[in-house]
Amino acid sequence: MMQRIIFSSLLFVSTTAFAADGILQKDCAACHNLTGPAAQTLKEAWAKKGPGLFYAGNKYRQEWLVSWLQKPQRIRPAGMYYGDHIKPGPKGDEIDTSTLKDHVVLTKADAATVAAELMKLKPHDDLIAKEKIEPGAISKDEGEKVFDKFWGCMACHLIEPGYGGFSGPELYTAAQRLQPEFMASFIRNPQAWEPKTWMPNKEVSNGNLQKMVHYFEVLSKETANAQ
Template sequence: MKRILVVALLGFSAAAVAEEGVLQGDCAACHNIKGPTAQTLKAVFEKKAPDLFYAGNKFRQEWLVSWLQKPTRIRPAGMFHGDHIKVGVKGDEIDTSTLTTHPALSKADATSVAAELMKLKPHDDLIAKEKVEPGTISMQMGEMAFDKFLGCMACHLIEPEYGGLSGPELYTAAKRLQPQYMLSFIRSPQAWDPKSMMPNKNLSDANIQKMARYLESLSKEAANAK
């Protein structure tokens, strides 16, 4: 019995070391997994992929496991839009030939890499400041606020064919992101990343809660539509 336990433990720790290896090696080739985030625009322009050093504060684990097996593009214009545009007839367009894809992982690798990523939590302090207030918002009111009153549509898609293209698509945001992270990032993108492309729109607490609720509803609607 003891021997089985030892073997099992050894196996477990070997697997954990292997996954740490994937993270330190393959993932770290493009992602920042140690922090801190880029402090200058020069460094921002050189970023190949989103920062992952606070992945455990940001993502939903189940989404990571599923996305890593079947990765899709979340940022229509790539990591930095400026690197992936060309001048077309009507103005700037995305130059899809310059966009790269994320490698797909096996289920086992996706599961263990996601588990390793969830351990990266340097911003528990920011998350602890946020509380999801219960409430509802109609899709109509949410969309009106998102598009007209707050202007978020300038940079973000709320459906595959509507909205801005430089920011991450938001109809999948709540599937991807933890609720407190959404609240915290909307409140102050610069607290997470001083050079973030996302401006601080100085939203009231009530509006921050409303937008997070809208994103929750939007993600459910998008999932239902599929």
């Protein structure tokens, strides 16, 4: 009897993994790199139709993946490559939202299986292991100073809807989406994750790096409260 229970639960696990892999290959692989390595040339980087997901397990919070896949909301305000979605406006460049497509939506069950499968993809445990997030708090004002004035990060990132630059992903939900160690590691050395990213390595000091991670937590709490 016992043997039978073990056998059937094993079978269950492997069929769900198989189903998720089926969805990933069938519905996601056309736009997302699921196997790595990251784009090694600018040409490859510009041709990307979606962000790489092959280090998803090192990057995302699983519960965020499950909910976002059921109700995807825009993260890169001007798409994967902003140059493709910009039009001139009276006050300078504007985002041409008519050229941006809506993301595929998954059912609750599929979102859960796909998220669990994505969380297994962890080729960069070594980079994550180098990060230690120290407990701490920061006021929004001080966070803004570090993020914007000291390091100029706002040139490419929104810190609230419609406020900031739009060539990078918005960061007002970063702490809801991303693991803190990933945020720290990506800021420390963006090229270790994406060799051809246009985010510069600004050699942010460890103290300021910790402050930025705490700042993203403040922003995300505020965003969550406003929703």
